[in-house]
Amino acid sequence: MIKTMTYLLPCYITELGVLSKNIFQISGSDKFSKVIEFLRRQLHRDTLFVYINSAFSPNPDELVIDLYNNFGFDGKLVVNYASSMAWG
Incomplete structure (x- = not known):
């Protein structure tokens, strides 16, 4: 069973x-x-441009659960976005 993930979208x-x-x-x-x-x-x-934890841009084909399991914390996956390349 795949659970529902919570993700946070701070914009800088x-x-x-x-x-x-x-x-x-x-x-x-x-x-x-x-x-x-x-x-x-x-x-x-x-x-x-979309990033995980202000660090890297994952492959669009990655499953959200895999990203969450590897990079999530405090029950959330932090997703950052920008209009131009900002990180990694």
Whole structure:
């Protein structure tokens, strides 16, 4: 059974704006590409750079549960986003 994951979306680049809500849930069986597409829709951006823990950009085909198991903490997976390459 794949559980639902909670992920936190802090934005450090103000030109993109800040989402009105920054904690979301997603099924662990979903690919990271679903998170990327969600952010693109919410921010009305075609190009977006998305990172885990301000450190690296995962492959869009990675399962959210795998990212959470390896890089999550305090029950959350921190996903950062920017309009230009910012980290790693």
